[in-house]
Amino acid sequence: MAGTLLMGAVAYDPKVVTIWDGFRDWFAAQGLAFDYVLYSNYERQVEALLAGHVHVAWNSPLAWVRAARMGPVTAVAMRDTDCDLTSVVVVRAGSGIESVADLTGLTVAVGAVDSPQATLIPLSYLRSLGVDDVKVQVHDIGVGKHGDHVGGERDAARALVSGAADAACMIDGNHLLFGVEGTMPAGSTRILAQTPPYDHCNFTVVAGAPADLVEQFRALLLGMSYDDPQVRPLLDLEGLKAWRDGRTSGYAQLERAVDEVGFYDAGGNVTAEDYRP
Amino acid sequence: MPVGQAVEVRGRAPELAVHLRAWCRAQGHRFDWPYVVRGSAAGAHRRGARAAGGRHAVAAHAPGHWGVAARGALVEAGGPDFPFALDDKDEVWTAAAAGIYRQAVASQWDPATAVDWDEPFELPAEVEAAVVQVMTYLIENENAALVVPARFLGQIHPHFREVVAVLAVQVADEARHVEVFTRRAELKGIPLGLSTAGGQASLLTLIEEPDFALAHFLLSVLGEGTFLSLLSFLERFAPDPVTRRVTHLALADEARHVAFGMAHMEAVLATDPTLHARLATAVRRRHDALASTAGLNAEVFDALVVLAAGAFTPAAIAEGFARVQALEADMDEGRRRRLAKLGFDPDEAAELAELHTRNFM
């Protein structure tokens, strides 16, 4: 496969095949030989990246954190929609819970155990506000897929509405979505807390990847225009309007969360208990 | 509002800032609370989009990427190509389509109420059997007349929607004809008649014709044209009120199908100078293909005689025979008249009228 840039992606949804087949064709038309390999979970993907099986991986933020602990890697590009996300902690409107301190001893519904946005980051944020004695109710859907599947967050929201939990954690965009789709009826819930902004996925390149191909890949991505009718369907599918240069300044909250719960150790070994991707 | 311009957002909803941040991210705007800075992605779907013709402008050619969009809609660039084989106006269009469609929609009838199925009558056994045999024959012809337009419906670009609409109603008409002829056939509980190999072979050549203009000519000008004579005959000599009513109802629909076929042919003949010769060839080819078959089956011919006789007596049968001979002359005359109207000279019209399938449709 000399001269071909190989990328790993996690098959969290059947549309992943449509997306990367589309990118593969488009890259080929631009003169870049590009192919992709699908993994069923991010842990396998990161291990394959560091072993050199692929040159670049489309990584979740948690996969980035692990890859960066395992070896020298760089983040070359990310979506505009990966920048400056926040998560919110939501309670029922009439619950009487007025501050995060009131959550002490109560049940907080979260997403999958490995979800940065619906579990790791918001729970870490609550701890930073002095709330570390809560009953965590995990809604595991797609373990190993680092919360890419929206189902865990939706189940957490349902648990809140039904009274099975006192609070629920979710990304800001899903809070908007769950209101629109009726999972959380308008006026039934209230936002108790919002985390500072953090970043999401990036293209992670392993040391030793062919630099010319990686640069061609990065330049083509950044040149994709939403005004181009050939490119627009691909960007719509992957959920972005423009690719941006990779930045690694938005992962500090997640790094802290990983350390607090011992999800990975300093060398990137999986140390979380009850985590079976 | 230009890209890069900021607008301040104010509101009372407690979630406003949270939701606005998520919304801006999804839309490609920059979030700078309480401002939204317009990004360049908004409106991208309209840039490069082109109108699929105009409200009153039927295009000469409907491109595949117009797809199933409404005529006049703004079609975003980069969409899929639809493989509509009949995408040139010259192949499908007639200005008469809109009027014929309006007339067709206004003339729809309900088999449940348009026919008094309970009206009492009793026919001699031989005459009832003749009616059932004729109905059996009509039903297979109606099935073929349903399948032919249905096959082309899915190939015509939806841009030519009036033409699609006429054919869609025509298919529904034929479904009703199948229904009412079936109900008449089954009315007295005797078994249905014979469907012959020759009759079906004739109808198969009709269904297999791949060219829209040729198929429409064979079906609607020659076949349904011939059926106008047949249905008038059946209405006139019907031995019972139900047969009279159902053939009357079908006749009105068929007259519209023939009118549409004639209008389509006149339009296509005006733009395609080779079509005259191809139509004539299609009639001759179909005749040759059917030369070895029996043509109209003897059961149908005899049934028409007995039906028109109204009684199973020598004198009545003689009268029925004369009526069927007059019917065949009337059919031939009708075909010649329609061919002449389409510009065939009298000799060729007579030759082609003669070569038309002996199975009538």
Ligand SMILES: [Fe+2]
């Ligand atoms: Fe009919």
Ligand SMILES: [Fe+2]
């Ligand atoms: Fe018809």
